[in-house]
Amino acid sequence: MDFSQLGHTAVIGLQWGDEGKGKIVDLLTQHFDVVVRYAGGANAGHTVKIGDESYALHLLPSGILRKSARNLVAPGVVVDLEILSGEIDGLRKRNIHVGDNLKISERAHLVMPWHKMQDKLAESSAGDAGKIGTTAKGIGPCYADKMLRTTALRVCDLEDAKRFRERVADIAKFKNQMFAALYQGADSIDADAVANDYLALAEKLKPHIADTTQILHERIDAGDRVLFEGAQGSMLDINHGTYPYVTSSACIAGGVCVGAGVAPSLLNSVVGVVKAYSTRVGSGPFPTEQNNDIGNRIRERGHEYGTTTGRPRRCGWFDAVAARHAIRLSGVTELCVMHLDTLGTFDEVRICTAYRRGNDTFKAFPSRADVLASVEPVFETLPGWSVDRPEVDSFEQLPVEARSYIERLEVILGVPITLVSIGPERTATLHRAAGVGASV
Ligand code: IMO
Ligand code: MG
Numbered sequence: 001m002d003f004s005q006l007g008h009t010a011v012i013g014l015q016w017g018d019e020g021k022g023k024i025v026d027l028l029t030q031h032f033d034v035v036v037r038y039a040g041g042a043n044a045g046h047t048v049k050i051g052d053e054s055y056a057l058h059l060l061p062s063g064i065l066r067k068s069a070r071n072l073v074a075p076g077v078v079v080d081l082e083i084l085s086g087e088i089d090g091l092r093k094r095n096i097h098v099g100d101n102l103k104i105s106e107r108a109h110l111v112m113p114w115h116k117m118q119d120k121l122a123e124s125s126a127g128d129a130g131k132i133g134t135t136a137k138g139i140g141p142c143y144a145d146k147m148l149r150t151t152a153l154r155v156c157d158l159e160d161a162k163r164f165r166e167r168v169a170d171i172a173k174f175k176n177q178m179f180a181a182l183y184q185g186a187d188s189i190d191a192d193a194v195a196n197d198y199l200a201l202a203e204k205l206k207p208h209i210a211d212t213t214q215i216l217h218e219r220i221d222a223g224d225r226v227l228f229e230g231a232q233g234s235m236l237d238i239n240h241g242t243y244p245y246v247t248s249s250a251c252i253a254g255g256v257c258v259g260a261g262v263a264p265s266l267l268n269s270v271v272g273v274v275k276a277y278s279t280r281v282g283s284g285p286f287p288t289e290q291n292n293d294i295g296n297r298i299r300e301r302g303h304e305y306g307t308t309t310g311r312p313r314r315c316g317w318f319d320a321v322a323a324r325h326a327i328r329l330s331g332v333t334e335l336c337v338m339h340l341d342t343l344g345t346f347d348e349v350r351i352c353t354a355y356r357r358g359n360d361t362f363k364a365f366p367s368r369a370d371v372l373a374s375v376e377p378v379f380e381t382l383p384g385w386s387v388d389r390p391e392v393d394s395f396e397q398l399p400v401e402a403r404s405y406i407e408r409l410e411v412i413l414g415v416p417i418t419l420v421s422i423g424p425e426r427t428a429t430l431h432r433a434a435g436v437g438a439s440v
Contacts, residue, residue: 001334001418001431003031007268008226010253013233014326016280018306018313019273020338020421022046025062025229027419027426028271033224034070035063036216038259039249040231041078041111041142043135045307049424053094056307059084061229065096070219072212075107076249076259078142079155081201088205104205105212106156110198112168114175114189115141121183132245133282135308143248151175155209158202168195213261220266228256228267234326235280242369245284253330272332272415274323276340276405279313281306285373288316288352302342317350317379320412325365327415336419337406340398341428346384349405352377353412382408390422395430398422406432 011028013019026048029035037044042058048065049055055065059079063069073079088098115138122141123131134140145152151171157164172191179186202209220226232251235241240252250258253270257263277298280286289295291314298304298315305312326332343349354363355375366372385399392398395406398420410417420430 001271001336003028006031006225008220008228008266009269009271010228010230010256010267010330011271011273012230012253012330012332013251014235014272014274014323014330014332015233015278015319016235016286017231017233018045018279018281018304019233019275020336021230021273022048022057022062023338023421023424023426024271024273024336024419025227026050026065027429028227029063029066029069031225032063032069032227034072034216034219034226035061036072036074036212036226036228036260037061037077037231038074038228039076039251039255040247041139042080042083042137043139043247043308044231046229046231047307047424050426054424055091055094058087058308060087060091060098060102063227063229064091064098064102067097069101070224071102072216072260073102073104073108074212074216074260075105076255077105077108078111078139078146078249079104079108080111080137081198081205083137085201085204099207102208103210103212103215104155104208106154106159106209107211107213108155109142109146110153110155110157111138111142112153112171112198113194114172114179115139115145117179117186117189118175121179121186125183131283133284135306137308140248158198158209161199164199165192165195168198216260216262220262228260230255234329235322237329240325240329242284242372245282245369252326253332269333270330272327272330272335273338274318274335275302275338276318276343277302278316278319278322279304281309281311281313285369286314286316287321287355287372287375287377288319288350289314290316294346297346298342301344302339317352317377318409319352319377320409321352321355321363321365323413324363327413332415334418335410335413335415336421337409337417338421340402340406340420341389341422343405344385344388344390344402348381348384350379350381351409351412353380354378380408392422392430395420395432398430
């Protein structure tokens with residue numbers, strides 16, 4: 001990948017999240033002027049490793065770790081001020097500059113304490129069979145209130161303290177009634193305490209609150225290059241994912257336009273990020289899941305535990321049916337394959353190229369979660385490689401089987417794989433000339 005040649009670019013996860021988007025954004029930021037988070041909230045967990053230091057970012061764009069980048073949290077993000085403030089403090093303690101380089105949209109919606117309560121109450125009352133397995137960060141209830149409008153609050157609502165207190169009191173009263181009617185043992189919300197906490201946080205965060213849409217348009221007009229940092233993954237997209245086992249935002253490239261406020265024609269490149277295998281956290285169908293020694297081995301080798309919740313991730317082989325679907329949804333122009341090192345030492349590695357159900361084989365991605373849950377993956381099996389963690393600095397130096405795996409993936413997916421990651425560090429990154437086998 002020739003980073004310096006990319007125009008305005010979106011980095012999009014093509015699986016169920018946790019693909020390694022943080023590392024890619026971090027590698028790209030030195031070539032961009034502005035980094036934008038446009039969807040999701042603190043349910044995201046983007047890990048960036050710089051030397052011996054590891055940073056887990058939830059709400060802040062990963063560009064915050066590069067001195068040169070301007071970072072915007074756009075209207076489409078749902079902002080939890082408590083988490084945001086904690087994240088800023090944590091970075092400052094580690095001598096990362098957070099000042100004028102960070103702006104939060106006044107149009108963004110606020111995640112309120114009752115959203116987190118509602119998320120947890122709804123999940124626990126649904127029980128193991130019915131729950132979505134959310135991150136409990138209040139994301140779904142916040143987006144639901146945003147769509148409902150009358151029970152939502154935005155960052156700009158904090159400007160008028162008196163009105164904010166009134167709105168908090170009204171909404172808290174409504175939520176208290178709702179929780180008492182629906183859930184046993186729900187705590188009561190203290191509206192005054194909530195309003196006080198939020199107004200204090202707003203005072204602290206005031207220097208960062210701005211009209212990010214205006215800033216973004218001005219920077220684009222001035223010739224700045226913009227990187228849009230996707231959160232979650234395409235299979236978790238509210239419209240196109242494995243509904244209802246999805247998140248509540250648009251995770252595909254189209255989400256950039258609605259979330260950040262830019263035209264579809266602005267995007268020059270869409271960089272898709274996939275892991276060399278698949279993972280999923282929470283409930284929902286996962287055709288290539290290996291609920292066995294293979295899955296356990298992938299989890300341990302890849303440290304597949306949630307950055308946001310610490311939950312063990314479900315692991316399985318690469319699902320090319322889902323990935324092809326995601327590539328089309330976002331118009332992916334090039335691919336980064338992450339965690340190739342994790343697949344080392346397996347005797348053989350597998351790629352799911354189709355789904356089978358009874359006598360039917362299909363390559364399209366099913367709409368229904370129950371149908372997806374009932375399909376059998378059709379696997380193509382390739383030889384594995386014995387090298388545990390390859391310490392190489394070019395793609396050509398990888399074991400031949402590892403190269404063949406990537407080349408085969410590229411043919412199956414039909415998009416050039418221009419970057420392969422073999423470890424979390426910035427240096428463990430192998431670039432490939434664009435389009436090597438893609439047109440074969
Ligand atoms: P990043 O940006 C992985 C999953 C949750 C759950 C479903 C709904 O790190 O890739 P939510 O709390 O959003 O209502 O949960 O979506 N999920 C993620 N999984 N990575 C993420 O973000 C995720 N964000 C949400 O586990 O299954
Ligand atoms: Mg995550």
